[in-house]
Amino acid sequence: MRNVLLLYYHLLSKRFGHRGWWPAETPFEVCVGAILTQNTAWKNVARAIENLKTASVLDPFKIYDMSEEELASLIIPAGYYNVKARRLRNFIVHLVENHAGRLSSLFNSEVSSLRSELLSINGIGKETADSMILYAAGKPIFVVDAYTRRVLTRHGFISEKATYDEIQDLFHAALPADTALFNDFHAQFVAVGHHFCKRIPQCDACPLGGLKNSLPGASLGGADR
């Protein structure tokens, strides 16, 4: 599995180049984006974040002082705006009331305890927590998202029923705990998912297309781990 994943990374980074990724200017913006992008196309999230910037409220204390309704009205383009306003507020309230609004304080702990802390906030699940840890805190944890799952499923690596933790463990077991590697690898999955692995997979043009169905029975629990 290790070799296969490294081969994937090699092929993807050769095709797409180094991504060095998450489209945000600050760690706080990453956290906001991580919540807003839940089950939502990034283009819509970008509009919502732009609204927050235009209103000059992309700041923990500013959002803390806003009503949930006011916040919701600014993030309408991201969809699910009522639930997301509540989730965003939950995160901000935790940040302000437990860490004086400072991400450096929130992030000043080991990956596992930081993850537990984030998961304890209502509205932050595994992917959202891991995105914040990797892309905002800069700590090594592999983010499993719809693109990752789709590509691995289509290539027969994992069953449709594989859980988040099982997929994440594949990467953690196979790769060194390297923030830059995890960052770029996940970004490559997003890129290939975006370009070639949508509703109708264009496997012929995909840099991984030639590998599809041609790999040895690598799968969860396979021998190559």
Add this chain to the structure above:
DNA sequence: GACCAGGCACATC
């Protein structure tokens, strides 16, 4: 007009 997009919590069985 149907289907989909970088989830998550909650209800129900």
Add this chain to the structure above:
DNA sequence: GATGTGCATGGT
């Protein structure tokens, strides 16, 4: 623990 459902906009 597995499965179903609500949440909502904007692009294809």
